[in-house]
Amino acid sequence: xxxxxxxxxxxxxxxxxxxxxxxxxxxxxxxxxxxxxxxxxxxxxxxxxxxxxxxxxxxxxxxxxxxxxxxxxxxxxxxxxxxxxxxxxxxxxxxxxxxxxxxxxxxxxxxxxxxxxxxxxxxxxxxxxxxxxxxxxxxxxxxxxxxxxxxxxxxxxxxxxxxxxxxxxxxxxxxxxxxxxxxxxxxxxxxxxxxxxxxxxxxxxxxxxxxxxxxxxxxxxxxxxxxxxxxxxxxxxxxxxxxxxxxxxxxxxxxxxxxxxx
Amino acid sequence: xxxxxxxxxxxxxxxxxxxxxxxxxxxxxxxxxxxxxxxxxxxxxxxxxxxxxxxxxxxxxxxxxxxxxxxxxxxxxxxxxxxxxxxxxxxxxxxxxxxxxxxxxxxxxxxxxxxxxxxxxxxxxxxxxxxxxxxxxxxxxxxxxxxxxxxxxxxxxxxxxxxxxxxxxxxxxxxxxxxxxxxxxxxxxxxxxxxxxxxxxxxxxxxxxxxxxxxxxxxxxxxxxxxxxxxxxxxxxxxxxxxxxxxxxxxxxxxxxxxxxxxxxxxxxxxxxxxxxxxxxxxxxxxxxxxxxxxxxxxxxxxxxxxxxxxx
Amino acid sequence: xxxxxxxxxxxxxxxxxxxxxxxxxxxxxxxxxxxxxxxxxxxxxxxxxxxxxxxxxxxxxxxxxxxxxxxxxxxxxxxxxxxxxxxxxxxxxxxxxxxxxxxxxxxxxxxxxxxxxxxxxxxxxxxxxxxxxxxxxxxxxxxxxxxxxxxxxxxxxxxxxxxxxxxxxxxxxxxxxxxxxxxxxxxxxxxxxxxxxxxxxxxxxxxxxxxxxxxxxxxxxxxxxxxxxxxxxxxxxxxxxxxxxxxxxxxxxxxxxxxxxxxxxxxxxxxxxxxxxxxxxxxxxxxxxxxxxxxxxxxxxxxxxxxxxxxxxxxxxxxxxxxx
Numbered sequence: 001x002x003x004x005x006x007x008x009x010x011x012x013x014x015x016x017x018x019x020x021x022x023x024x025x026x027x028x029x030x031x032x033x034x035x036x037x038x039x040x041x042x043x044x045x046x047x048x049x050x051x052x053x054x055x056x057x058x059x060x061x062x063x064x065x066x067x068x069x070x071x072x073x074x075x076x077x078x079x080x081x082x083x084x085x086x087x088x089x090x091x092x093x094x095x096x097x098x099x100x101x102x103x104x105x106x107x108x109x110x111x112x113x114x115x116x117x118x119x120x121x122x123x124x125x126x127x128x129x130x131x132x133x134x135x136x137x138x139x140x141x142x143x144x145x146x147x148x149x150x151x152x153x154x155x156x157x158x159x160x161x162x163x164x165x166x167x168x169x170x171x172x173x174x175x176x177x178x179x180x181x182x183x184x185x186x187x188x189x190x191x192x193x194x195x196x197x198x199x200x201x202x203x204x205x206x207x208x209x210x211x212x213x214x215x216x217x218x219x220x221x222x223x224x225x226x227x228x229x230x231x232x233x234x235x236x237x238x239x240x241x242x243x244x245x246x247x248x249x250x251x252x253x254x255x256x257x258x259x260x261x262x
Numbered sequence: 263x264x265x266x267x268x269x270x271x272x273x274x275x276x277x278x279x280x281x282x283x284x285x286x287x288x289x290x291x292x293x294x295x296x297x298x299x300x301x302x303x304x305x306x307x308x309x310x311x312x313x314x315x316x317x318x319x320x321x322x323x324x325x326x327x328x329x330x331x332x333x334x335x336x337x338x339x340x341x342x343x344x345x346x347x348x349x350x351x352x353x354x355x356x357x358x359x360x361x362x363x364x365x366x367x368x369x370x371x372x373x374x375x376x377x378x379x380x381x382x383x384x385x386x387x388x389x390x391x392x393x394x395x396x397x398x399x400x401x402x403x404x405x406x407x408x409x410x411x412x413x414x415x416x417x418x419x420x421x422x423x424x425x426x427x428x429x430x431x432x433x434x435x436x437x438x439x440x441x442x443x444x445x446x447x448x449x450x451x452x453x454x455x456x457x458x459x460x461x462x463x464x465x466x467x468x469x470x471x472x473x474x475x476x477x478x479x480x481x482x483x484x485x486x487x488x489x490x491x492x493x494x495x496x497x498x499x500x501x502x503x504x505x506x507x508x509x510x511x512x513x514x515x516x517x518x519x520x521x522x523x524x525x526x527x528x529x530x531x532x533x534x535x536x537x538x539x540x541x542x543x544x545x546x547x548x549x550x551x552x553x554x555x556x557x558x559x560x561x562x563x564x565x566x567x568x569x570x571x572x573x574x
Numbered sequence: 575x576x577x578x579x580x581x582x583x584x585x586x587x588x589x590x591x592x593x594x595x596x597x598x599x600x601x602x603x604x605x606x607x608x609x610x611x612x613x614x615x616x617x618x619x620x621x622x623x624x625x626x627x628x629x630x631x632x633x634x635x636x637x638x639x640x641x642x643x644x645x646x647x648x649x650x651x652x653x654x655x656x657x658x659x660x661x662x663x664x665x666x667x668x669x670x671x672x673x674x675x676x677x678x679x680x681x682x683x684x685x686x687x688x689x690x691x692x693x694x695x696x697x698x699x700x701x702x703x704x705x706x707x708x709x710x711x712x713x714x715x716x717x718x719x720x721x722x723x724x725x726x727x728x729x730x731x732x733x734x735x736x737x738x739x740x741x742x743x744x745x746x747x748x749x750x751x752x753x754x755x756x757x758x759x760x761x762x763x764x765x766x767x768x769x770x771x772x773x774x775x776x777x778x779x780x781x782x783x784x785x786x787x788x789x790x791x792x793x794x795x796x797x798x799x800x801x802x803x804x805x806x807x808x809x810x811x812x813x814x815x816x817x818x819x820x821x822x823x824x825x826x827x828x829x830x831x832x833x834x835x836x837x838x839x840x841x842x843x844x845x846x847x848x849x850x851x852x853x854x855x856x857x858x859x860x861x862x863x864x865x866x867x868x869x870x871x872x873x874x875x876x877x878x879x880x881x882x883x884x885x886x887x888x889x890x891x892x893x894x895x896x897x898x
Contacts, residue, residue, distance in 0.1 A: 012709070050795040076798025083792040089653045090788060092843050100786055104798030109779040136843075156797070338740075355741070456742070458749045458756065459875050491874040493599035494756070495622045519629070519759030523621035 001160050001191030002026040002049070002079065007058035009044050017056065018044040020215045026193040026208075028159060031186045033194045033202040036212030037236050042195045046164045049081060063159055076104035079160040080153035084168070091138035094148050098124055098133075101155030120155050127151035127181065142169035146178070160191040167198060179205045203227050204250040211235060227251035297409065298374035299382055299394040307391060308415040309369035313362050315354040316373040318397050318544040320345050322407055323371075325423055325545045328414045334365035341538075341546075357381050363388060369413055373397055398488050400468050403543050404428055423545070430548025431475050434555055438477030449558055451478045452497055452526070454507035454515065455489060460497065464490045468543040476555035478504075498523045504561060506554070508537040533557045579840045583851060587635075587858040594631045594865040595623060599872035629758040633766060633822060634864050635857040637755070638829060640770035640819040642856020644812040645830025646837065646849045647777045650788035651808045652714040658831035659816030662721035662809065665827075666728025667697020668820040673732050673747040677739045686750065687762075687821040694817035700724045701813075702806065712802030713791070717809060752877030753826040755864050766822040773815035774853060777808070781846035784808055788845065826863075826879050828886035829856050835889070859885065 004024045010017040019041045026032035034042050047053045048060055051072060060067040063078045070078075080101070088097075101123065102116040112120070124130050127150045132140065140148060146166060153161055163182070167175040175198070183205055186192045196202050202209060203223040211219040211226050213235045219226045229242040238255055245252035295302050313334035314320040320339040323332050329344055336354035339345050351361040356377050362370060362385065370385050372378045374394040382392045393409055396402045404424030411420015453469060455461040463469040464485035473480050481500040482492060505526045507515055512534045521527045535557065540550040596607050602619055609615035610623035644659040651657075671693020675686045701720045702711060710716030736744050777784070783804050786794045794801045816830065837851035860878075863885065867876040 047792075050792055052792070052795065072795060072800045073798040076796065081792075081796035083790075083796060086790055086793050088789055089655060090650065090838065090843075090848075092785075096844060100782070100789070100797060103782055103786055106782075109782065111782075153796075456745070458746060458754070493868065493873040493875055495598050495600040495626055495868075496873045498621045498626065499600045499618050501618055518757075519761065520626060520757065523625035525617070525621075 001028045001063060002162070002193055003061040004045065004048075005059050005061060007048065007060060008056045009041070009048055009053050010056050011044075011053065016215070018053075018215055019048075019212075021058065022212075022215075022217050023058075024210050024217060024220060026160065026191045028191045029186055029189045030207040031182055031192045031194060031205055032208045032210070033196055033206035034210045034212060035196060035199060035202060036218075039214075040212040040235075041215045042212055043084065043164060046081065046083070046162060046195060049075075049079065049162055050083075051075070073104045076156055076158070078158050079162060080156040080158045081162045082149050082153045082164065082166055084164040086149060088137055091136045093133075094129065094135055094137060094140070095120065095124075095133040097137055097148060098129075098152045098155055101152040104156060119157060120151075123154035124148075124151045126154055128177065143171065143174035146170060146174070150178070150181070154185075159189070160193065161185060162193045164195045165197065166194070167196065167201075175201065199227070199232075199253045200245070200250075203252065204245075204248055223251055227253065297392075297394050298396045299379060299392075301382065301386065301392055301394065303391065303393060303409065303412065305412075307369070307413055309391075309413045311365070311367045311369070312413070313351060313365050313367040313370045314339070315351075315357050315362070315371060315378075316395075316397065317341065317354075318403070318542050319371040319373075319395065319406060319410060320348075321544050321546075322403075322410050322423070323414075326407075326410060326414060326416065326419055328410075328416075331414065333367055334362060341544075359384055359388075363390075369393060371395065371410065371413075397543050398466055398468060400428055400431060400471050400543060400547060403468070403545075403547065427545055427548055431472065431551050434548065434551040435475040435477075438475065438555060448477055448479045449503040449562065450481050450500075451504045451506055451558075452481050452500070452502035452524075454505055454511055457494075457511070457515070457518075457521070460492050460494055461489050462492055462497075464488055468547065469540065472540065472547060472551045472554060475551045476558060478554070478558055494520060494523065498525075502526050503531065504558070505532045506535050506557070507532055509534050531561065533561055576841055579842075580851075583840070583854045583858070587854055587861070590858045590861045590865070591631050591635070594634070594861050595627050597865060598622065598627055598868050599875070629760055629763055630755045630864060631861055632760075632763045633755050633758040634861040636763060636767040636770045637819040637823045637826060638833075638856035638858065638860030639853040640766070640773065640815050640856070641826065641829040641860070642833040642837075642852035642854075643770075643774045643777055643849050644816040644819075645856075646834040646845070646852040647784055647808055647812045648830070649834050650784045650845050650848070651805060651812070652718060653788055653790065654714065654718070655835065656831065657718070658828070659812060660825065660827060660830065661725075662717065662813055663697035663701040663724040663728070664694045664813050664816045664820060665825050666725040666732075667700075668694040668817060669747075669751050669825065670697075670728050670731050670735075672750050672824070673735050676746045676750065677735055677743045687757075690750075690824075691817050691821035694820055695814070697724050697728060698810065698813040698817070702809070712805040714805065717805070749877065750824045751879070753824040753879030753882070754867075754875070755823050755860075755878060756875070757823075762822055766818060769818040770815065773811055773818065774849070776811050777815070777849055778846055780804075780808060780811075781844070781849060785845040824879065826860060826882050828882045828889075829859055832886055832889045833859060835893075 004022050007019060007022050008017050009019040036042055044053060062075060098120045099112045099116060102112060102119060106116060124133060127147045129147050129151050132144060167178055179201055182192050206223060209223055209226040210217050218235055219231055227242050233240055240253055240255045242251050242253050297303060310331055311333045312323060312331050314323055314332055315336055317339045320335045321341050323329060324342050324345060332348050334351040335345055335348045337350050337352055349365060351365060352358040354373055359381060367390060369391045372382055372392060372394045374396050382394050385392050393413060395406045395409060407420045407424030411417040451473060453463045462482050463480060464487040465483050466486060466488035470480050470483055481502045482490060503526060512532050515521045515527055515532055539546055539553060600622055606615055606619045607623055610619040641659060648657045648659055649655055668690040671689035672686050675689035701724050704720035704723055705711045705716045708716050783799055786797050786799045787804055791801050833852045833856040834848055836855050837848050842848040842851045863881040864878055867878050867881045870876055
């Protein structure tokens with residue numbers, strides 16, 4: 001669904017590329033997670049999907065079409081991206097905010113059609129934000145805001161959904177509900193591509209994990225394959241152990257202390 | 263000696279005294295010594311090198327026969343023709359002190375506006391005699407002529423020149439009154455100085471005096487300033503018989519849609535005045551008054567029925 | 575925005591327009607004004623009302639609407655509630671054009687407005703070129719900085735020209751830069767209203783795109799907007815719209831800044847709603863400011879830009895209070 005084929009990404013004026021010859025596929029109906037330390041190039045991949053960085057080498061393919069040949073509108077109909085942060089300067093109603101997700105489908109200057117309204121409402125229901133449809137975006141809490149943004153992404157009705165650190169400001173309940181939603185979406189056939197720091201939750205929910213380090217994919221595979229103590233310790237440069245979570249059975253990472261306790 | 267002789271003698275002596283003091287300029291002592299900034303002019307002054315920082319005083323100095331002593335003029339002084347040969351020292355308002363000093367003058371003549379006070383002070387500090395003069399009304403011209411006459415050591419000539427020009431203006435006024443016959447048949451005029459915003463002449467301006475001498479009435483003569491700002495609506499309301507404007511402004515007024523609200527503009531009664539001639543209260547004011555009078559006469563002759571009775 | 579708010583806006587505009595027709599530096603009785611409008615009044619009253627006041631009110635509506643819409647679009651496009659149409663080269667370029675035309679003293683009724691418009695266009699293109707050279711033609715911050723650079727250059731050019739011309743020209747240029755509806759004519763009103771309507775319609779057409787641009791660069795890309803070309807397009811339309819108003823009335827500051835904020839405080843939420851509300855509010859503001867300029871120190875006329883700038887002062891104070 002989303003394929004990076006030997007992609008090298010370099011920011012203008014930088015000597016070393018941010019991503020080097022990466023090949024990765026996010027399949028439909030699966031949750032694919034990209035993890036790695038800060039500066040490993042995770043967000044650069046998202047920027048490549050947004051068209052802000054053009055591959056120096058290799059191609060990005062979305063739903064069978066090369067990204068370079070698609071207009072932004074075409075891309076938006078196939079794939080929705082929820083960026084790390086979004087801070088609107090001017091508040092709007094949540095319902096209007098979600099309706100913006102239909103932009104790529106409608107004509108340039110017509111307002112939302114009845115069909116658009118229906119899609120927006122069902123997306124809101126899916127993301128669990130129906131109760132605050134008539135609130136203003138500047139009155140939402142961090143968790144509510146995140147879910148409203150996901151609702152808007154769902155309204156794009158793309159076959160792929162990309163999220164960059166979607167649970168940063170969320171508490172346990174909200175974080176779990178987002179991951180469960182992503183799981184459901186994958187179950188419905190959507191290709192979910194997720195960048196996250198939450199290794200333990202990723203280990204539980206992702207079908208495939210790509211571990212990045214300094215712009216290269218160090219390991220790509222199932223959680224059990226990738227979540228190995230020696231690899232992770234080398235990549236994150238921090239002592240840790242990986243055990244099996246007794247309650248859930250997924251690999252669980254526990255970072256160790258470097259300094260002895262007081 | 264009887265009473266009649268004494269009375270005659272007394273009358274003669276007092277009339278003679280009045281005649282002598284009749285020409286004393288306003289606000290001064292009997293001998294002209296203190297200029298319009300309050301600076302004193304030494305009585306023994308015999309200026310040899312004069313920088314004149316206004317067109318009026320430049321042409322005055324040439325008319326007084328002292329053109330050879332003028333060693334600096336402003337950029338805008340172009341009359342008489344000989345004045346152009348004098349070195350240009352820049353602006354008359356907020357002058358370039360360095361340039362003025364570079365001409366090595368012993369006297370500098372300035373226009374007495376508030377913005378020139380600092381310049382006058384600095385020149386005085388440099389040891390130069392400054393003469394700062396108002397130039398708003400015809401009377402100021404006579405005062406200026408007397409000051410400059412004094413400065414070059416020929417006060418008699420200054421007095422004669424001042425009297426002559428004022429006399430010429432008076433002559434125009436006399437002829438206007440007698441020719442216009444019945445009192446109250448003066449044409450009303452609007453004098454256009456500027457239109458963004460609209461500026462005109464008020465009673466403190468020499469132009470108001472020249473207009474009156476030419477037998478017309480300035481519709482804004484009730485304003486006390488010399489160049490009041492007015493609104494176009496007010497001009498429309500006061501409905502002048504004629505609009506007087508300079509050669510570049512007049513054609514613009516005739517095509518300006520907003521000015522068509524003024525009846526005189528609509529009916530083409532815009533008279534072109536020679537701004538070079540009337541533009542300053544200098545030695546050619548008499549000629550300027552005559553020219554304005556001639557303009558009005560020929561305009562009245564072209565369409566005699568357009569002169570209105572005085573409105574107020 | 576609720577229907578009641580729209581009604582209020584319209585009513586305010588109508589009241590302002592009527593007041594601007596009824597009042598001026600010459601006081602006319604209400605009956606005289608009505609007679610003049612009907613065509614059966616005294617000749618001087620008719621001239622004052624129909625030739626002087628009506629075109630001014632009409633031009634004020636066009637100029638105010640243009641500036642309001644331009645400001646609303648730019649603030650959303652640049653994601654900055656303090657953006658205003660003059661920020662991006664329009665005022666500097668137009669002033670250079672007008673000052674040059676004035677100093678040449680060539681007679682021609684439409685010369686200064688034409689030169690002002692040309693100057694504004696050149697400046698706007700310069701801003702885009704500078705932003706392009708900085709590799710950020712679609713980046714709001716780069717555009718703003720390019721606008722500051724071009725504006726500073728324009729100011730220097732104006733100062734150089736003004737120091738070399740006679741006093742009359744300086745006064746002329748200054749009066750133009752302070753803004754005035756005094757040159758209003760029906761022909762000018764038609765041109766200005768036509769172009770303002772065109773620019774406004776374009777902005778409304780692109781309204782949803784502007785709405786998405788206002789979310790931020792990356793969210794806009796994610797939703798399917800080509801941000802570089804869209805930002806450039808909206809910037810061009812808004813700036814040219816502002817340039818048209820500058821050509822007609824000189825520099826009337828603060829309208830593009832204050833009016834969208836008023837529209838938002840009245841409840842406008844979508845960009846299209848804000849643009850429309852800003853058009854009406856801007857028209858009301860300029861007409862009312864022109865009325866104040868004509869009567870506050872009658873018969874002298876205050877510069878229009880001074881009156882609108884005075885409106886800006888309490889606006890900023892209120893914002894400061896709200897921020898702290």
